[in-house]
Amino acid sequence: MTTAVHTGYASPVSLLGDWENDGKGPLREFLVLGYTTDLPFLEAVAVPRARALGARVAILGDAGHALHEAVDVRLAGRGYLHGVASCHGAFHPKLALLLGDDACRVAIGSGNPTPSGWGANDELWTVVATDDGASHPLLADLADWLDSLPDAVAMTPWWADHLRHLAELLTVLHCEAPPTDTEGPEVELAHNLWTPLIDRLPERPVDELRLYAPFVDPSGELLRLLRERMSPADITLGIQRRWSRYDSDGVRRAFEGHPAARVRELAETRTRHGKLVEWRVGDTWHALTGSPNLTRAALARAVGDATGTTAEGPARNCELAVIAHDTAPLLPDVGPVRPVRELTGSTVTPQDATERPPALVLLGVREHGLLLEAVLGRRPAGQEVTVEISTDGGAPGSWHPIGPIPADRDTGTFPWTGAPGAAVRARCLLADGTYVESAAAFLYDPEGCAPRGAAGTVPRLSGDHTADELFRDPAAARRFEQDVTRLRELVVTDAAARAAGPGGAAHATVADCLRALGPALTELAFGPLASDLPRLPQAPAARGWRISEYLAADAEDETPEAGQDPEAEEDASALPDSAREQARAWIAGLARRLAAEAGDDTAARARPWSVPTTLLVTALHLQLLAAGAWDENDYGWRPVTADLLHALDAADDDVPDEQRQRLDAVTAVCVSLLGLHGDLEGPDADPLAAAAWSLARTAVARAEPEHAADLCLPPGRRGAPVATEADVEALAKRARDVPDPVAEAHRALEAAHVGATYENGVWELAGEFSNPQAACAKAVTLLAALRPGPVLARAHARGTGVPCFMAWSRPLLIRQRGRQWTAFRITAPATPLATFQSAAPRPTAQGDEARRGLGPLLDEAGLDPVSVFLHLQQSPAAR
Structure with a gap:
């Protein structure tokens, strides 16, 4: 059993190649997280290789920063799962997770899943590799992060399920393995879901502080916070004159008065995109690497529980990093060095200062039975959104509307007949007469993209x-x-x-x-x-x-000898x-x-x-x-x-x-x-x-x-508990034998002080109720406990209140109050009585979709739908 940590420049594509070349066995899951994503690039260099190894591939990026056009995407939703996340800032982690039965690779770094981030740029990655069923402490922290991520950023419920499934797999397959000796530096996971990353840095004087990131706060605010927290005796900020985004005035303000603050100009043969905060105490170096730039949104703020839909205030990125101890220095010691006061110029563009998250975000779409379900993450307030579909992969002129999502809802369902390769987008007409469109989403198909064994x-x-x-x-x-x-x-x-x-x-x-x-x-x-x-x-x-x-x-002989003590045989x-x-x-x-x-x-x-x-x-x-x-x-x-x-x-x-x-x-x-x-x-x-x-x-x-x-x-x-065939047969007969179910139900309702009549398959509760919903819930709970199958009950309201009708067959409950139809899912041990006594559960469907769910229940109960609906339209007086 081996565990190794490698800190250096790498690409997740090489991890796939190494997995195959080293014979690590089937790859079960391949997860990619990034800020900007280029799906055609990934379809060319990563998806086929991962699928050939047997993996389910899942790619999650920031909702507003895809580099591709829908028409160029071929395999999303059919060969791999694609989704987006949204928060009040940038969804910025860069992660590649390769999960097998006995081996695991985790790469956390600075490179986006694009040709630049996974190829051309100079990136910084930390790779944790485990083999032969070994574990590493970082894996348990990563599982916790994956499990918590959906609570902090907006994503579809099905993507939340997938990340939590990966967290479970990671825990069971690897985190629970016995600890093993680790090669390489000691590393730990760092993120900012609940607390800022800067809180993970030492709050004490250090001997030297070295910094680099392609983006530096124009105001220099984050540099000032780092200086105040760590009180470094020596500071070096690395920059690339052409490619780093910085403002010299902000840098000078942050380090003003420091006697040993300087700037190192790094070579510009390729874009240096790695993010680095490293410090030295004595002879020992420590480093924070990963996704965060040297900005306040990345290092000095936490995502908290903001999901990006209604949150206000300053941007809060979602970041992922690794803290490594006893490392070699990572900032190059080559390139001209000069005091900070001599730094001039600014490479910050107006776009850097004014960039805002997209006004309309479609988080994802999936098939839900015979319906298409679409989930919005951000939308213009008070505006209806139209969902459009292209069955031709997003080709120009192929989009057509399939239905609206009202202004007061973020989820819509639409009739759906199935169309492999379909792309979906949201479109909204603003008050000023202009239109805003979301990026395209692709159907989420977990079955079509499921893991597969080698060679099928x-x-x-x-x-x-x-x-x-x-x-x-x-x-x-x-x-x-x-x-x-x-x-x-x-x-x-x-x-x-x-x-x-x-x-x-x-x-x-x-x-x-x-x-x-x-x-x-x-x-x-x-x-x-x-x-x-x-x-x-x-x-x-x-x-x-x-x-x-x-x-x-x-x-040698399993047959007991003649005269052997039966008790000894039992033991x-x-x-x-x-x-x-x-x-x-x-x-x-x-x-x-x-x-x-x-x-x-x-x-x-x-x-x-x-x-x-x-x-x-x-x-x-x-x-x-x-x-x-x-x-x-x-x-x-x-x-x-x-x-x-x-x-x-x-x-x-x-x-x-x-x-x-x-x-x-x-x-x-x-x-x-x-x-x-x-x-x-x-x-x-x-x-x-x-x-x-x-x-x-x-x-x-x-x-x-x-x-x-x-x-x-x-x-x-x-005394060992066992059941005989006769026990099972008697129990099945008992379940089937109900001599007079209506009479039995009457007795149960009377014992609970509830009067009722049974008409057209519906139990009509006697009298009028100040809370007909509670009366209905009590009745269906009592009746369902008597025998299997759906039960229907209606209670009438006192005065001008509205009656309540419920149809209940675990776990589905369909309720009608007045003209409003709602469906709920109530799983054991909860009951309708207990649920509606406290607070109504979250509906799973409303309106026509909920009413359509009544049909299968009536079929199961052997009731004529027409008779039941005609009965429900009658008032007590008419009956």
């Missing part, structure tokens, strides 16, 4: 793991956790993707999983579904596959005591991650764990239960089981029928286990079991026990 193969686990190995070997367990994090969105074969057709969803087949997960874990995830695949043994009989078969695999087949604690902590951690992301509406639903990986983790948990990982009276397994139920529920969305059968059956096993130690419903219901029953009752009703027969295991220890 499915990515694989790092080894053919067995359950025994995972439970008993912490190193193997960590490696598996890295693997399933990488494979959470299991990539399908090219053939499966083509078969899905344009806009279709290609799902990983069991055969795909066989290549990715290996035989043992594929059988564990899919059970009977895997029995017909080549190279896999037939699924075991009803007794199922047992971990004890692996634990005792090296025994021999159980998980050894030495492995139990580690196994419990490991599976609980995995379950918490799956559940946390399943409950995150913005991140997890946009990037859910795949059905195979969720099934696999759940099956491992059930194996551990049967093997006796928990003591007989230790019920710590119940919250873990509940967490996995939430993950299974999140995975239950548009999956192939055969995989849904497995998903339903495994869900039923988990609910059966929770029902062993608490009633599922009724006045004495156990809260954990009741919540699981409410969440998963629909899936349990569909479950067929034979699809999870391999997970109905005999106990390996006395």
